[in-house]
Amino acid sequence: MADLAIAANGLRKSYGDKTVLDGVDIAVPEGTIFSLLGPNGAGKTTAVKILSTLISPDPASGRISVGGHDLATAPQAARAAIGVTGQFSAVDGLITGEENMLLMADLHHLSRAEGRRVAAELLERFDLVEAAKKPASTYSGGMKRRLDIAMTLVGSPRIIFLDEPTTGLDPRARHNMWGIIRELVTGGVTVFLTTQYLEEADELADHIAVLNDGRIVAEGTADELKRIVPGGHIRLRFTDPAAYQSAAAALREAARDDEALALQLPSDGSQRELRSILDWLDAAGVEADELTVHTPDLDDVFFALTGDTDQPNEPKEAVR
Amino acid sequence: MSSFALAVRDSSTMLRRNLLHARRYPSLTLNLLLTPVMLLLLFVYIFGGAMSAGAGRDAYIAYLVPGILLMTIGSTTIGTAVSVATDMSEGIIARFRTMAIHRGSILIGHVIGSVLQSVLSVVLVGVVAVAIGFRSTDATALEWLAAFGLLVLFATALTWIAVGMGLVSPNAEAASNNAMPLILLPLISSAFVPLHSMPGWFQPIAEYQPFTPAIETLRGLLLGTGIGHNGWLAVAWCVGLAVLGYFWSASKFDSDPK
Numbered sequence: 001m002a003d004l005a006i007a008a009n010g011l012r013k014s015y016g017d018k019t020v021l022d023g024v025d026i027a028v029p030e031g032t033i034f035s036l037l038g039p040n041g042a043g044k045t046t047a048v049k050i051l052s053t054l055i056s057p058d059p060a061s062g063r064i065s066v067g068g069h070d071l072a073t074a075p076q077a078a079r080a081a082i083g084v085t086g087q088f089s090a091v092d093g094l095i096t097g098e099e100n101m102l103l104m105a106d107l108h109h110l111s112r113a114e115g116r117r118v119a120a121e122l123l124e125r126f127d128l129v130e131a132a133k134k135p136a137s138t139y140s141g142g143m144k145r146r147l148d149i150a151m152t153l154v155g156s157p158r159i160i161f162l163d164e165p166t167t168g169l170d171p172r173a174r175h176n177m178w179g180i181i182r183e184l185v186t187g188g189v190t191v192f193l194t195t196q197y198l199e200e201a202d203e204l205a206d207h208i209a210v211l212n213d214g215r216i217v218a219e220g221t222a223d224e225l226k227r228i229v230p231g232g233h234i235r236l237r238f239t240d241p242a243a244y245q246s247a248a249a250a251l252r253e254a255a256r257d258d259e260a261l262a263l264q265l266p267s268d269g270s271q272r273e274l275r276s277i278l279d280w281l282d283a284a285g286v287e288a289d290e291l292t293v294h295t296p297d298l299d300d301v302f303f304a305l306t307g308d309t310d311q312p313n314e315p316k317e318a319v320r
Numbered sequence: 321m322s323s324f325a326l327a328v329r330d331s332s333t334m335l336r337r338n339l340l341h342a343r344r345y346p347s348l349t350l351n352l353l354l355t356p357v358m359l360l361l362l363f364v365y366i367f368g369g370a371m372s373a374g375a376g377r378d379a380y381i382a383y384l385v386p387g388i389l390l391m392t393i394g395s396t397t398i399g400t401a402v403s404v405a406t407d408m409s410e411g412i413i414a415r416f417r418t419m420a421i422h423r424g425s426i427l428i429g430h431v432i433g434s435v436l437q438s439v440l441s442v443v444l445v446g447v448v449a450v451a452i453g454f455r456s457t458d459a460t461a462l463e464w465l466a467a468f469g470l471l472v473l474f475a476t477a478l479t480w481i482a483v484g485m486g487l488v489s490p491n492a493e494a495a496s497n498n499a500m501p502l503i504l505l506p507l508i509s510s511a512f513v514p515l516h517s518m519p520g521w522f523q524p525i526a527e528y529q530p531f532t533p534a535i536e537t538l539r540g541l542l543l544g545t546g547i548g549h550n551g552w553l554a555v556a557w558c559v560g561l562a563v564l565g566y567f568w569s570a571s572k573f574d575s576d577p578k
Contacts, residue, residue, distance in 0.1 A: 080420035090411035
């Protein structure tokens with residue numbers, strides 16, 4: 001087994017009688033992207049705050065190590081290994097982007113020349129050269145986030161925590177951020193990413209844990225997660241109501257969508273199953289105008305695992 | 321790097337950051353200077369005739385200035401409380417807390433920066449005082465040095481208290497309210513009128529507070545009036561407040577942020 005960059009056992013945190021994290025286990029191998037996925041209020045930010053030494057876990061928690069250092073006994077050593085970009089921008093708005101970068105260089109005890117070099121390099125890399133002399137408070141959301149990450153990278157951390165790095169960004173800025181995150185990992189950095197966007201976890205993460213109400217309700221690769229929930233189906237759409245009715249009568253186990261004149265058959269989307277369904281449709285004399293294969297995506301996983309309040313209007317429960 | 325070298329290096333980095341803020345946004349500091357300067361002018365030119373009880377303007381200016389100088393420090397440290405509270409609500413502090421830097425450097429940077437600002441403010445108000453006719457009579461070089469030392473010590477004490485007030489305040493408005501006693505206390509001290517001219521029941525309130533002994537000591541150093549036990553009292557107040565403020569601030573800062 002590869003060395004673990006982050007290892008936490010039975011992570012617990014409660015405020016008064018409100019339990020935010022209720023025994024969370026986390027293991028992130030070096031050089032991978034781990035994504036903690038969950039709705040608002042699931043405890044993602046609290047987990048990041050604890051793992052990044054900002055707040056302390058409840059005493060009942062097990063051992064937590066980050067970068068090989070026990071947070072309880074060697075927090076400074078852990079801090080030296082990490083970089084954190086929080087949900088709310090951690091830039092000093094009163095000073096310029098460049099001054100923010102030089103401040104970080106000073107705090108990482110780089111020499112003056114080295115600090116200037118690193119700052120200039122990162123400002124260039126994150127497309128902030130033009131804005132470098134302006135106060136950070138005048139930056140747009142995307143620019144602030146880029147400056148935030150650039151500041152995090154000054155000390156060349158081996159482990160980077162990104163707490164909802166793309167929340168509030170427009171699609172272009174989000175895709176830029178994804179590119180940045182992928183680049184980091186090719187350099188051997190470990191990334192701990194929280195997000196409420198399933199697409200983001202799917203795009204980036206090697207390993208995903210779904211956090212809900214302070215517990216991890218599922219974990220695995222994106223594909224593994226998709227396999228554990230229902231949601232894959234074949235959708236047959238008809239234009240002729242009569243054809244729809246006769247097909248619905250023939251295919252009793254299909255879920256009906258009378259308004260759209262569509263039927264849904266459960267399927268894992270494999271070629272073999274698809275062929276057998278087609279054969280069966282032929283045998284039943286059903287001729288659909290449109291056939292689409294729907295494989296489960298992380299949205300299905302998310303909604304299936306994190307409660308029923310935001311259930312999408314897909315009749316997949318009726319399918320099985 | 322040894323932990324002492326680390327503390328010095330990180331604190332000076334934080335100090336540079338705070339001075340940069342003060343230099344780039346001087347309006348807060350300058351606004352806070354207005355109160356003592358206005359009170360000085362108000363009491364000298366408007367109320368002076370009645371307040372000085374016929375002793376003459378120059379004599380009343382001499383009486384007034386030591387209190388005004390210490391009030392300037394009180395006023396400046398309100399700015400400290402406000403900027404600490406504002407700073408703590410910024411994400412950048414969370415970033416500092418997750419970095420391998422000297423923990424105390426963030427507060428130490430604020431304190432040194434604020435004491436420097438206090439000294440600068442005292443000098444500016446002092447210039448105004450001299451311009452309207454304040455003259456130190458028969459103060460020796462040693463007495464000047466002692467006066468300067470007292471001002472720095474007093475500023476350090478009030479600054480640590482103000483830092484604690486800033487840390488317990490959720491926002492800038494609350495900080496400015498919480499720090500209000502720092503500018504109200506001099507109003508009920510011997511800054512404007514002698515203790516013996518106050519009603520008897522009020523005299524203890526005016527006497528047993530940090531401003532009065534500090535003012536009496538400064539008066540003695542600059543004007544040659546009697547200091548008596550006020551010198552030791554002032555130093556004791558300053559050391560006590562500084563130590564109290566330091567431990568209060570440190571414990572607040574060390575507890576988990578919200």
